[in-house]
Amino acid sequence: MAKGITGRDKDYSQWYNDIVVKAGLADHSAVRGCMVIKPYGYAIWEKIQRQLDDMFKATGHQNAYFPLFIPKSFFSKEADHVEGFAKECAIVTHYRLKNDPDGKGVVVDEDAKLEEELIVRPTSETIIWNTYKGWIQSYRDLPILINQWANVVRWEMRTRLFLRTTEFLWQEGHTAHATKAEAIEETIQMINVYADFVQNWMGVPVIIGTKSEGERFAGAIETYCIEALMQDGKALQAGTSHFLGQNFAKAFDVKFQTKEGTLEHVWATSWGVSTRLIGALIMAHSDDNGLVLPPKLAPTQVVFIPIYKSKEELEQITEKVNEIKSQLEKRGVTTQYDDRDTLKPGFKFAEYELKGYPIRIAIGPKDLEKGTVEVARRDTLTKEFVKQEGIVDYIVNLLDTIQESIFKKALDFRHDKTTKADTFDEFKRILDEKGGFISAHWDGTAESEEKIKEETKATIRCIPFDNEIEEGTCILTGKPSKQRVLFARSY
RNA sequence: CGGGGUGUAGCGCAGUCCGGUUAGCGCACCUGGUUUGGGACCAGGGGGUCGCAGGUUCGAAUCCUGCCACCCCGACCA
Numbered sequence: 001m002a003k004g005i006t007g008r009d010k011d012y013s014q015w016y017n018d019i020v021v022k023a024g025l026a027d028h029s030a031v032r033g034c035m036v037i038k039p040y041g042y043a044i045w046e047k048i049q050r051q052l053d054d055m056f057k058a059t060g061h062q063n064a065y066f067p068l069f070i071p072k073s074f075f076s077k078e079a080d081h082v083e084g085f086a087k088e089c090a091i092v093t094h095y096r097l098k099n100d101p102d103g104k105g106v107v108v109d110e111d112a113k114l115e116e117e118l119i120v121r122p123t124s125e126t127i128i129w130n131t132y133k134g135w136i137q138s139y140r141d142l143p144i145l146i147n148q149w150a151n152v153v154r155w156e157m158r159t160r161l162f163l164r165t166t167e168f169l170w171q172e173g174h175t176a177h178a179t180k181a182e183a184i185e186e187t188i189q190m191i192n193v194y195a196d197f198v199q200n201w202m203g204v205p206v207i208i209g210t211k212s213e214g215e216r217f218a219g220a221i222e223t224y225c226i227e228a229l230m231q232d233g234k235a236l237q238a239g240t241s242h243f244l245g246q247n248f249a250k251a252f253d254v255k256f257q258t259k260e261g262t263l264e265h266v267w268a269t270s271w272g273v274s275t276r277l278i279g280a281l282i283m284a285h286s287d288d289n290g291l292v293l294p295p296k297l298a299p300t301q302v303v304f305i306p307i308y309k310s311k312e313e314l315e316q317i318t319e320k321v322n323e324i325k326s327q328l329e330k331r332g333v334t335t336q337y338d339d340r341d342t343l344k345p346g347f348k349f350a351e352y353e354l355k356g357y358p359i360r361i362a363i364g365p366k367d368l369e370k371g372t373v374e375v376a377r378r379d380t381l382t383k384e385f386v387k388q389e390g391i392v393d394y395i396v397n398l399l400d401t402i403q404e405s406i407f408k409k410a411l412d413f414r415h416d417k418t419t420k421a422d423t424f425d426e427f428k429r430i431l432d433e434k435g436g437f438i439s440a441h442w443d444g445t446a447e448s449e450e451k452i453k454e455e456t457k458a459t460i461r462c463i464p465f466d467n468e469i470e471e472g473t474c475i476l477t478g479k480p481s482k483q484r485v486l487f488a489r490s491y
Numbered sequence: 492c493g494g495g496g497u498g499u500a501g502c503g504c505a506g507u508c509c510g511g512u513u514a515g516c517g518c519a520c521c522u523g524g525u526u527u528g529g530g531a532c533c534a535g536g537g538g539g540u541c542g543c544a545g546g547u548u549c550g551a552a553u554c555c556u557g558c559c560a561c562c563c564c565g566a567c568c569a
Binding site: 032 | 526527528561566
């Protein structure tokens with residue numbers, strides 16, 4: 001086990017915190033519930049952003065930016081929406097400070113009270129729909145396909161680095177459509193984009209499905225989600241896409257004229273993923289030695305470490321490293337050469353394992369002699385000597401192999417941790433002994449869902465898209481059910 | 492908001508119960524040398540408003556009062 005990292009078996013929470021802090025991803029800040037995302041952590045976020053942004057553009061979306069502040073009155077327009085967010089809003093009431101008359105520091109200037117308070121956005125539906133009202137008159141103005149990269153604030157009672165922070169970074173797509181069918185199609189398209197990204201780039205398998213009524217987004221008609229399973233057997237919601245119906249169009253009076261000349265309310269969607277994805281990345285793949293990053297999201301994919309005794313040796317090694325390094329870079333591989341002479345190789349090995357670099361290449365005197373290099377894989381912690389000849393192709397292929405292998409491992413884990421339960425006792429036993437997803441029949445009522453949650457802390461994560469139709473009886477009430485749904489304890 | 496814990500060097504801690512030289516230790520850092528295929532070693536060196544504000548005392552990291560911050564567990568949530 002790496003120095004200073006708590007084992008997963010010992011304390012999973014502490015292990016997670018140790019990885020985040022020791023791998024240099026983020027730190028607690030001086031502000032309660034808010035984190036400082038450090039350069040290495042932010043580099044991962046930038047990779048996530050870049051890829052998702054490309055995928056959004058490829059599906060016809062454009063980026064825009066809306067204000068951080070939302071007038072309080074906007075929140076009272078959509079009843080469910082305000083109820084969902086009211087309890088966790090930061091509110092701006094004043095716009096000026098002054099010197100404390102008692103001479104100590106500064107105080108809020110009570111004369112500078114705002115006429116109407118401003119809410120720091122917890123999500124932007126309201127300000128955006130207020131804006132769309134001015135943009136939409138005719139069916140010719142539709143669809144509007146916009147995404148925003150932004151920060152939002154939700155005053156959560158308890159926070160955890162990346163998984164739930166008071167302020168977090170995310171993207172939120174907000175689209176407007178002429179028809180219900182088109183809006184639903186958009187909602188589904190985007191949840192599929194998320195699933196594609198999370199599986200093929202993050203290497204985290206997900207279940208795509210719909211949320212039960214109780215877990216639905218405040219103000220949505222239908223919420224689609226992707227659910228991932230973490231190594232401790234708890235589920236994590238990795239992304240959501242909401243079909244908002246005409247709720248926001250009605251709340252903000254957004255109508256358009258159809259070809260036929262009638263006036264109709266616009267159909268809406270919204271969808272988002274956040275820095276929480278980094279939490280998912282960590283909890284899905286990492287081990288007791290530190291972070292494990294999929295090659296496609298690793299800020300640096302290959303690190304070179306020289307092993308030498310003399311200056312002459314180092315020079316020869318450096319020459320060889322530079323040769324391989326530049327060839328790799330030409331193939332689009334990101335690399336780094338760590339020739340710091342104050343640290344021993346062993347220390348560097350441990351450090352890059354902690355930081356999750358997918359491949360480490362060590363070159364020493366033996367390699368110069370034999371024309372080899374030592375290639376170490378982070379995901380499997382295996383090492384082998386490889387001929388320098390053909391090394392570039394070898395590494396390029398290996399990166400793909402690692403990407404697939406990481407996904408496969410997580411997928412196998414999820415298969416092992418997905419269990420069917422047919423009675424409530426069985427359900428509870430699996431939950432306590434094994435964790436993971438439990439596929440069980442449910443009578444479809446919010447009451448039963450709530451009771452199960454109260455008794456077991458497990459919630460319905462989703463009703464999978466590809467669910468089989470299967471007659472059965474609800475594990476709680478014994479009432480008839482047409483399909484199984486996926487339960488789990490979750491983050 | 493309830494329960495628990497912690498605040499002493501960049502990090503991790505000891506010292507606090509029972510007040511008393513110049514506040515220690517490990518890691519990290521700086522200088523020099525020897526090392527380098529899995530977390531090096533020797534020698535020398537720098538770094539402190541002891542969370543904050545009051546109080547008691549000849550004397551406070553230590554005792555008293557008030558405050559603050561953060562972490563962990565729970566309820567709430569992406």
